[in-house]
Amino acid sequence: MEFRLSAEQELFKRMIREYCEKNVEPRSREMDDKEDGIPDEIIKGLADLGVFGIVIPEKYGGSAPEGEEMAYANIAVQELGRAEMSMALPVYTLLCLGWGFLIAKYGTEQLKEEVLPRVAAGEYFTGIATTEPGGGSDIANIQTSGVYKDGKFIVNGEKVYISGVLEAIEQREGGHITLIRTDPGAGHRGFTFIFIPAKLPGISYSVYEDIGRMALSTGGLAYKDVEVPEHYVLGEVNRGFYLNMEGFNLARILVSAACVGMAEKALEISRDYVKQRVLFGRPLAKFEGISFEIADDHAKLEQVKLYLQYTAWAADTIYKEPGFITQRELSRMVSICKMIAPKLGAEIAQRCMTHLGAFSYTKECSLGRGLRGILSYVVGAEGGYHIQKLIIAREFIGDEAVPYR
Amino acid sequence: MNIIVCMKQVIDLEQIRIKPKTREPVIEGLPFLFGDFEKCALEEAVRIKEKHGGKVTALAVGSPKLRDTIKEALAIGADEAIILIEPIFQDSDAMGSARVIAKAIEKVGEYDLILLGDSSADEYSGEIPPRIAELLDLPQVGFVREIEVMTDNDQMTDTKKVRVVRDMEDALEVVEMALPAVVGVTSELNTPRLAPLSAILKASRKPLNEWGPDDIGATADELGPKALVVEVLSNLAPIQDRKGINYQDVEEGVAEVVKALQQEGVLTQ
Numbered sequence: 001m002e003f004r005l006s007a008e009q010e011l012f013k014r015m016i017r018e019y020c021e022k023n024v025e026p027r028s029r030e031m032d033d034k035e036d037g038i039p040d041e042i043i044k045g046l047a048d049l050g051v052f053g054i055v056i057p058e059k060y061g062g063s064a065p066e067g068e069e070m071a072y073a074n075i076a077v078q079e080l081g082r083a084e085m086s087m088a089l090p091v092y093t094l095l096c097l098g099w100g101f102l103i104a105k106y107g108t109e110q111l112k113e114e115v116l117p118r119v120a121a122g123e124y125f126t127g128i129a130t131t132e133p134g135g136g137s138d139i140a141n142i143q144t145s146g147v148y149k150d151g152k153f154i155v156n157g158e159k160v161y162i163s164g165v166l167e168a169i170e171q172r173e174g175g176h177i178t179l180i181r182t183d184p185g186a187g188h189r190g191f192t193f194i195f196i197p198a199k200l201p202g203i204s205y206s207v208y209e210d211i212g213r214m215a216l217s218t219g220g221l222a223y224k225d226v227e228v229p230e231h232y233v234l235g236e237v238n239r240g241f242y243l244n245m246e247g248f249n250l251a252r253i254l255v256s257a258a259c260v261g262m263a264e265k266a267l268e269i270s271r272d273y274v275k276q277r278v279l280f281g282r283p284l285a286k287f288e289g290i291s292f293e294i295a296d297d298h299a300k301l302e303q304v305k306l307y308l309q310y311t312a313w314a315a316d317t318i319y320k321e322p323g324f325i326t327q328r329e330l331s332r333m334v335s336i337c338k339m340i341a342p343k344l345g346a347e348i349a350q351r352c353m354t355h356l357g358a359f360s361y362t363k364e365c366s367l368g369r370g371l372r373g374i375l376s377y378v379v380g381a382e383g384g385y386h387i388q389k390l391i392i393a394r395e396f397i398g399d400e401a402v403p404y405r
Numbered sequence: 406m407n408i409i410v411c412m413k414q415v416i417d418l419e420q421i422r423i424k425p426k427t428r429e430p431v432i433e434g435l436p437f438l439f440g441d442f443e444k445c446a447l448e449e450a451v452r453i454k455e456k457h458g459g460k461v462t463a464l465a466v467g468s469p470k471l472r473d474t475i476k477e478a479l480a481i482g483a484d485e486a487i488i489l490i491e492p493i494f495q496d497s498d499a500m501g502s503a504r505v506i507a508k509a510i511e512k513v514g515e516y517d518l519i520l521l522g523d524s525s526a527d528e529y530s531g532e533i534p535p536r537i538a539e540l541l542d543l544p545q546v547g548f549v550r551e552i553e554v555m556t557d558n559d560q561m562t563d564t565k566k567v568r569v570v571r572d573m574e575d576a577l578e579v580v581e582m583a584l585p586a587v588v589g590v591t592s593e594l595n596t597p598r599l600a601p602l603s604a605i606l607k608a609s610r611k612p613l614n615e616w617g618p619d620d621i622g623a624t625a626d627e628l629g630p631k632a633l634v635v636e637v638l639s640n641l642a643p644i645q646d647r648k649g650i651n652y653q654d655v656e657e658g659v660a661e662v663v664k665a666l667q668q669e670g671v672l673t674q
Contacts, residue, residue: 007472007473008476008605008606008608008609010473011476011480011600011605011608012602015600015601019599048601049599049601049602050603050605051602053602053603054602058603063601063603063606065602065606072602
């Protein structure tokens with residue numbers, strides 16, 4: 001049993017931290033205020049460090065630590081969560097990593113050659129477009145259709161609450177892996193997972209006004225007779241549902257990592273503050289009402305962090321040792337992380353704000369950005385809080401706890 | 406151009422805590438890093454290699470943690486590393502360490518330039534560069550903020566040279582020196598690069614040699630506790646005392662602060 005990071009992982013972590021302390025943290029407020037995306041030079045700097053290439057084999061321009069991709073991605077995204085607490089940058093990055101990993105695993109050779117080197121270089125965004133106006137949690141009910149004709153799928157439908165719409169179309173370039181219904185009568189066995197470059201003719205978009213993570217856009221995508229070449233299909237036609245679940249496992253691990261990173265930084269901000277802020281003649285840290293709260297949160301966060309590391313290891317191990325556990329078993333572990341990390345992170349950010357007092361309610365302080373950003377992952381985004389409970393109940397209790405059966 | 410970069414791992418200074426009552430630093434269990442000066446020395450060596458060719462060897466004396474710490478040097482661009490991690494090496498003072506480093510350099514044999522941080526980030530005594538230069542009988546310059554490899558080699562003797570700029574605080578001194586030589590650098594020299602993931606993963610595949618006393622021909626009399634020439638009397642944080650006086654007006658405040666510092670004897674009249 002080995003719990004510590006390897007020397008290489010420690011070094012990679014420190015390289016990202018050093019980069020972020022110098023280049024990301026000082027600009028985190030500006031990024032949130034400007035609402036104009038993540039500066040190119042930050043994406044480029046992280047790409048130069050190999051962050052976007054963590055999941056991409058050397059052959060396609062990446063530097064994947066084969067068999068440890070998720071362990072490294074977990075480390076990187078936690079660091080980004082610490083540095084950019086609104087979570088725009090960590091989420092932008094984790095979408096590229098989680099869904100980029102799926103492309104590296106299941107994409108056609110042509111798709112991999114076309115997209116992956118550009119993802120690794122930080123020029124190209126890859127995200128996920130599953131949710132529809134009718135909902136996102138009930139994935140088996142997705143309506144967007146894809147009709148095969150002459151080597152292409154003709155896609156029609158609408159996707160909503162999609163991260164990275166502007167990034168994929170205007171600010172940079174990119175696309176979203178999208179779940180489409182290709183065999184209408186076959187239930188969840190009639191879906192295909194397909195990558196759709198966001199600039200294909202027939203795609204229009206809208207942008208929503210979010211309350212947090214302001215440097216990353218959220219919006220809707222409408223597909224009107226969009227012709228998507230069949231080499232963009234991931235895995236097999238009509239087997240997309242399972243791949244989508246597999247991709248969610250990867251992305252949810254990394255969402256949890258972003259939340260853990262943010263919460264860890266919030267606690268450190270609070271810790272440093274209560275040691276030097278003097279009230280009634282003694283540092284705030286001397287009051288148990290404060291120090292015990294911080295101790296509680298630290299303890300809970302450490303548990304999640306360790307369980308997350310374990311889950312990332314399990315995700316890597318599935319690919320190294322097929323049959324080690326099933327994707328469904330992994331999804332139980334992943335949902336434990338995704339259920340706890342965002343909610344705990346939001347609670348920690350809020351409690352830390354009470355330690356810092358009125359200053360924390362100003363934009364000068366990063367805690368408010370952290371709270372606004374992380375709420376996105378409590379309410380939804382890669383599966384909301386209650387859906388994680390449903391998955392855990394389904395896997396632990398059994399079908400008796402499943403509302404859709 | 407073959408360059409040996411001597412590097413010292415130091416505890417992460419930002420994580421040191423001071424015991425409020427005794428002013429003793431708490432250093433147990435802290436992670437090890439290379440200091441900024443060392444990183445600048447390595448960065449310069451790698452840049453020189455990238456421009457003029459040759460080989461960069463990282464050399465370090467310290468605890469077994471060096472097996473991990475040294476990977477950063479290999480990831481940044483050293484071709485090979487030599488670490489000396491046996492306990493006898495660690496119980497040395499600056500004189501003993503300089504002796505170990507000089508003997509290791511002699512064993513490496515082929516080198517044109519020895520680069521190192523002018524002082525270490527932890528003890529900052531600045532003794533190592535002149536001591537190893539003396540032991541190896543080489544020219545040495547410290548406080549170097551610029552290094553230029555001179556390509557107009559003296560045809561007659563084929564001597565390689567570098568031109569370095571030395572920081573004298575009030576002035577800059579330009580020195581040309583024949584190689585081989587020892588150069589101690591400061592952090593003005595360059596901005597060290599960060600190692601990308603691909604280089605980190607490849608670092609483990611580069612040669613990492615561990616040398617003991619026998620490898621460098623050192624005896625117990627020359628090293629460790631028996632060879633100490635420096636005695637550490639005290640290692641405590643400075644006394645901090647807050648008076649808690651606030652001045653609202655800047656103009657008035659500055660004058661008051663100066664007066665207060667004069668009364669404390671910190672400033673002279």
